[in-house]
Amino acid sequence: MSDSRVSSVIQEWAYPGQAHPHHVSTNHLAQMDMMPYSQPQGPARGGSDEKGAEQVMGLSYLPYNSSCLINPPSVGSTNRHQSHAHTQQDFSSFLLPTLRAPVNKRSINKNSTEYRLRRERNNVAVRKSRDKARRRVLLTQQRAQELQEENQKLQTRIGQLTQEMDTLKHILSQRRMHAAEEGPAESDIQNQI
Amino acid sequence: MSDSRVSSVIQEWAYPGQAHPHHVSTNHLAQMDMMPYSQPQGPARGGSDEKGAEQVMGLSYLPYNSSCLINPPSVGSTNRHQSHAHTQQDFSSFLLPTLRAPVNKRSINKNSTEYRLRRERNNVAVRKSRDKARRRVLLTQQRAQELQEENQKLQTRIGQLTQEMDTLKHILSQRRMHAAEEGPAESDIQNQI
DNA sequence: AAGAATTGCGCAATAC
DNA sequence: GGTATTGCGCAATTCT
Known part of the structure; x- marks a missing residue:
């Protein structure tokens, strides 16, 4: 309820190599609701795996958390994501200093x-959280x-009871009349109800 | 309910110019629920605007919809997004032909x-759809x-009616007894209820 | 102080 | 063809 998230203002800075992948989407056919949200192992979780993407970065432009990307040449991508590519785009080294x-x-x-x-880990948490929300x-x-x-049933029940009440009351009033004819006395009904 | 989305397997192909931005997030402080989902005009909708990003592309690798990117030199970005940058990155022209x-x-x-x-347009639709879902x-x-x-009230009401019923019935039975003492006759109560 | 949980967002696939 | 939905990953935040 407290969404004071100032939203992210991500600026693409890498002048030339500025692209920063992202998406790298994977197959997510298995919606398994029973699975313990294990890390999407390689081909697991979907089918073909995702790749892609090494982005130079996306820095946020906020007062409290703007991040710059210092995409070091450490291209050794060990993750299934960003498997290949990013063979050259360190423009950042000489471009960012100016634009960043x-x-x-x-x-x-x-x-x-x-x-x-x-x-x-966050992706796993996100999936878990969303599943929870869906449930x-x-x-x-x-x-x-x-x-x-x-509610419907209760309404019906009330209708029945009300009708019975009316009937009973009617009967009682009849009785009272009869009683009055014979001998005016015992007027407890009015008081009791 | 029919989510046969096979998930997207996006392959980054542009050997060199392959990076593809993405994110370009903007500030979204205004959660305005009244706004007609207008396109996030420049600084509107958040504060500072987004930019960035022109990626060479991300092609999906699926049997039914794998897309290649033919990032033509048409770098003329006219959208508020990717306002600056992407001044040069057409590696695709000579790189993709080989790796693609x-x-x-x-x-x-x-x-x-x-x-x-x-x-x-899709982003607008998505925001709209999610707002709708939230509502x-x-x-x-x-x-x-x-x-x-x-429901609670109805239950209470039923409790009251039931009690009244019991009272009335009790009264009636009393009356009947009295009536029986005086003169056994008119036994309509049992039949009417 | 750090990890998990939430949440807004944009993308892409797909439903309509 | 275009909009509406939906799963996903990212990043910013919040919660624990």
């Missing part, structure tokens, strides 16, 4: 194993459905 | 105005809440 805006920030090496690990929504819908049905 | 794998597919120029237009979920939650409350 918030040069003062933490640099994140998107090729580092640590980065990939964090990303992968929650479904449960809420079901609950609403059930409540609606129960 | 599934050369037989539709080529998508990610720098084309048409592509950006489509993307932007739907909220409504369902509210409805469940209301139904729950109404």
Whole structure:
């Protein structure tokens, strides 16, 4: 509920090599709801795996967290992602110094194993969280459905009871009249109801 | 419910110019729920605008839809996105011909105005759709809440009616006894209820 | 202080 | 053809 996320303003700086992949989408056919959200092992989880992408970076442009990319030549991509490519694009070395805006920030090496690990862990968490959300929504819908049905039944029940009440009251009033004719006394009905 | 999306296997082919940006995120502070999902005009919608990015491309490697990128020199970015940069990166012209794998597919120029237009329209649609989904979920939650409350009231009402019924029945049985003492007759109560 | 959980976003595939 | 949905990964934040 507290979404004060200032949103990310990512600036592409690498003048020439500025592209930064991203997407590297994978197959995600298995929606398995039972799976413990294991890391999408190589070809697992989808089918063919993803690749791609080594981006020079995407730095955010925010006051509290703008990141510059210092894409070091460490092209040794060890992750299934960004398997190939990025053979040349370190323009950053001479381009960014000029264009790069918030040069003062933490640099994140998107090729580092640590980065990939964090990303992968987050991806797992994201999938888990979304599954959870989906289930929650479904449960809420079901609950609403059930409540609606129960409501219907209760309404019906109330209708029946009300009718019975009317009948009884009618009968009682009749009785009272009869009783009055014979001998005016015992007027407890009015008081009791 | 029919999510047969085979997932996308995006292959980065541009040997050298292969990077493809992506992200270019913008500030999205305004979550405005009233806005008609207008295209994120320049600085509008967030604050600072996004830029960046022209990637050489990312082609999918699927049987039914693998796309190659034929990033033509048409670097003339006209969109607010990728405002600057992409001043030179047409490696594709001489690199892809060699490495490009599934050369037989539709080529998508990610720098084309048409592509950006489509993307932007889709982004708008996505935002709209998600807002709608969010509202739907909220409504369902509210409805469940209301139904729950109404249910409570109905239950209470039924409790009251039931009790009154019992009282009336009790009174009637008393009366009947009295009536029986005086003169056994008119036994309509049992039949009427 | 660090990792997990959330959430907005854009992309691409696909449903409509 | 175009919009609407949906899964996904990223990054910023929040929660623990």
